[in-house]
Amino acid sequence: MFRYWLVLIILFHTASAFAIEVKDLYVAKVNVSSQTSAQRSKALKAAMKGVIIKVGGKSSFLQQPIIKKALKNYNSYVQQYRYQREKVGNQLVVTFDEDKINKLLVQANLPIWGRLRPQILLWVVNEEGLNRVVLSDSTPSEIPSVVELFSQTRGLPIIMPLMDLTDANQISVSDLWGRFSQPIQMASSRYAPEAIVIIRISNSSLISESNHEVDCELLCQQNNYAVDWSFISDPHQLNTQAYNDQSNQEFGRQYHGGDQLTLLRQALDDITDNIYKRYALSTTTSNEFIIDVANINNFESYIALTSFLNELSSVQKVKLVSAHGSQRRFNLTLLGSQQSLLASLQLNKQLQQYIDPLADVDVNAAPIFYWRKP
Secondary structure (H helix, E strand, C coil): CHHHHHHHHHHHHHHHCCEEECCCCCEEEEECCCCCHHHHHHHHHHHHHHHHHHHHCCHHHHHCHHHHHHHCCHHHHEEEEEEEEECCEEEEEEEECHHHHHHHHHHCCCCECCCEEECEEEEEEEEECCEEEEECCCCCCHHHHHHHHHHHHHCCCEECCCCCHHHHHHCCHHHHHHCCHHHHHHHHHHHCCCEEEEEEEECCHHHHHHCCCCCCHHHHHHCCEEEEEEEECCCCCCCCCCCCCCCCCEECCCEEECCHHHHHHHHHHHHHHHHHHHHCECCCCEEEEEEEEECCCCHHHHHHHHHHHHHCCCEEEEEEEEEECCEEEEEEEEECCHHHHHHHHCCCCCEEEECCCCCCCCCCCCCEEEECCC
C-alpha cells in the first residue's frame, strides 16, 4: 500500500507540471516609419534576426558566419508580410518559412528551441530608497511592459504574480528580498510554473552592499541602479531542509548602471540563456535512444503516440522495435542528447516517465513512459 501511494504521488506531481506551446515562433513584428522599399528591406532583415534569436535561443547566434551570410539574402526566407497599425505605430508583420529557418540553424550547427517551452513565474521586487514593492503585471510601472515585450520577442512564456490577497497572505516582501527558497516555492505553487525567477531592482541597498569596500563616490553617482536575479529550476520539489536553505537555487550576477530598464533586459537575457540550455537541441550530434511506452491499448493510441513522437523537434526518426501487451518499445533517432529529450518531455503531460522509487536503478534498462490520451 505504501508503494502504491508513492507511485500515485509521483504521478500527481508529474502531471501537475505543464508547459506552454509558443505560437508564432516564425513570425516577427518590426516598427516602421513608412512603407517605402528601403524601410521594408531594413525591417525584413531585422525581423529575420528576431526569428533566429527566438527559435535558436541566443542573440549571439547572429554573429555566426553562416547566419550573417543568410541575413544578406533574407528575402528567400520570407513567406509573407503585411502592415498593421498598433498603438506604438505602424508595424511590419513578417512570417518566415519554418523549414528554411530550421535548416539554416542545422547548417550553422546551432540549437533549435521547439514550440513547447517552460512557463516562467517572475517575481520582481523594486526597491526605491527605503521602500520595497513586489510588482504584478498590472503595477503602474514600465517594468511589466518590458517583461511582456521581452516574453513575446524571445518566445519565452513569462508571467508575473497577481499580488492579490492570496499572494499577500502566502509570502512577504522580506521573503522575496531574502530569496528564501521554501516560502517562494510555496507561494508560487498556485501558478504551476516550470521555473521561478526572482529579480531584485534597487537604487539603494544593493548598491551600498556591492560597493561598501570601495570608495565609490563617483562610481555610485554613475550607477544609480543595481539588479540581480536568482533561479529555481525545479519548483515542484519543495525544499524540506531549513527554512532559509538556498541549495536548490542558482544565483546570477549583479548588474549596475543608470537605467533600470536596460539592466532588467540584460538580466532577462541571461536568464533566458540559462533556461534555453536545458531545452534547446544541439544539431551537432545524433544518437539512438530506446524507450518503452505503456498504456498503448489499441491501434488508435499507437497512431497518436507515433504521431506525437514524430512531431517532437528533438526526434529525427521513430522506429517500433517490439510490442508486448499494452507496452511498445521504440528506437528514437535523436537530434541532440537524451538529456535534451527528457527535459523537453518533462514539460508535456501526454508522455510522462514512470520511475519506481523502490526499484533498483539499472542504468542499462530502457526508460519507461506512460502514455496519456490527449
